[in-house]
Amino acid sequence: MRSISAFLMLAGMLAAGGFNTARAETTECIEIVSVPIQISVQGVYCLKQHLGTNIQSGAAIYIITNNVTIDFNGFKLGGIAAGSSTQADGVRASNRRNISLRNGTIRGFSQGVHISATNADNSSGHVIEDMRLEKNTYRALALEGRGVIARNNLITETGGSTAFGSSGGAHAISVQDSKNALIVNNVIADTFGTANVAIGIWAAFSSRVIIRNNRITNTRGFESGGDQDEFGILFGADDVVVQGNTVINAADLAGDVGIGIGVGADQPTCQNNTVIHFDSGIRDSRLGSPGCNDAGGNVYVPTPVL
């Protein structure tokens, strides 16, 4: 067992298994036993049971310090009892550093995870991984700050808010006021805007964002009769690399866009993305539509005419 070669061999064999992760619980931690709760002391927190609340504003878990890890241990933080008009967040932090959330479910809030910053440099180092975010009504993951990572999350049924009237869109992952964000290996299914635009992954007012190897299916906006009601990926940020993503809708919806480049984007770069059954594969809305830097391998499959 002490042989370095055996050690590395076994590590390599395990590594070859892709991103399946070992799951074990965190037991030696500060247990969150009820919500709403405010976390004001740095440390490792965990759930040891399902927790729920019907608050319609504020946050179920509000983190007001840095260097906090919450291991959900597979348990659920639920807010569905608040209904579709909720404006509550599941987990919230503002202008904080090094928040880690992992291994659980957050469902039924307006924003499942809401990490905000007055500017990108006031918030950094957050990692959201291995989370299931379900039935959040406005945004499942709303992230701001520097060096933020969202990876290996499953995000389903985002949308349906009745809190914002006709401005009520839905974004599964929203990245704003960020630098150096990495959005990787997330699975996003069924993002629907009942009153406005639906977006699988949205990046705006940000720079140097990597959107890589995400799988996005069925993004459906409110059909206004106009154009561009749904986007698999949309960004109006600088130096965004969109790489290796798969964006699929079951059927072409009028004016829908697989990957959209919005006003304000600079140096967008696209590589090895596959877009299936959208009106447009990659669409650039900027003046003169210079398009994405084509690093190759992008595939667009329009809806077949039967």
Added chain:
Amino acid sequence: MCGQKKITGMLRWRVVAGFLAIISSSGTVVAETTECTVINSLPAIISAQGVYCLKGNLSSALAAGNLIDIQANNVTIDMNGYKLGGIAAGLSTLANGIFAENRKNITLLNGTIRGFRRGVWLRQNSGTSSGHILFDLRLENNRESGAVIAGNGNIIRNNQVINTGGATGETSVQGIHVASAFETLVEGNVVAGSFDGLNGAAGIRIDSSNTIQVRANTVFDTTSSVSTASGILAANSHSILIDANTIVNGGASAGDFAIRANNSITNYITCTNNLSLNFTTGEDVCDNSNGNQHF
């Protein structure tokens, strides 16, 4: 050494399959280690092989020396999501977070190391350092290097290295530094913000090494106001593969490189499938290039 706590736990080094299962190519660590020797104060010396852990955040204002000094082989430290902090020592700190010299099989995982001159320094000066693994660490606000690793057969995987730099007078600044190493894999790391350095800054620096693979890393914002900035730098090294990395800066500056292979004795550098944005030069002197894209 005065005042340092000596940990003499007799736990034998045990690497079981369940422990190794926390390593994956792009994955994460969600397990804790509970059966371990707890490091509960700083500075600490580890002189016995075994599995160690944190069960709380640890911080120190010590401005020199090593906060955790590993003086044995076959040591694992699971930080269990906690923080080893040195921010209080200030920008000019000379302290290292975790240090080992001429050791074998050091494994560090699952925690935050911030505010040191070098967050991790696994040093070699007599050719006996090997088998180290660093993974799922957050290395933040370290001044010269997030991590420095030497020797052979090392893995640096899935770490998050943020904001390395900020001290005055550092000769070079780098998020990850592979120095005097061979047969080492640097994979899946995110290095965001490496800056300053009198002789330059690099996101990932390979120095005086050979047979190193640098693959699938994401490197953001490598800058130097006084010298050269390189997303990935291979210096005085040979037989290096730099593959499938994404290297992005905010704007090109004179003399910066996404990938740089400098020094006349640097050779046999292979660069494949890398993507870079906003550098004056995409690749510099890669001996073999294929599939690289620079915008």
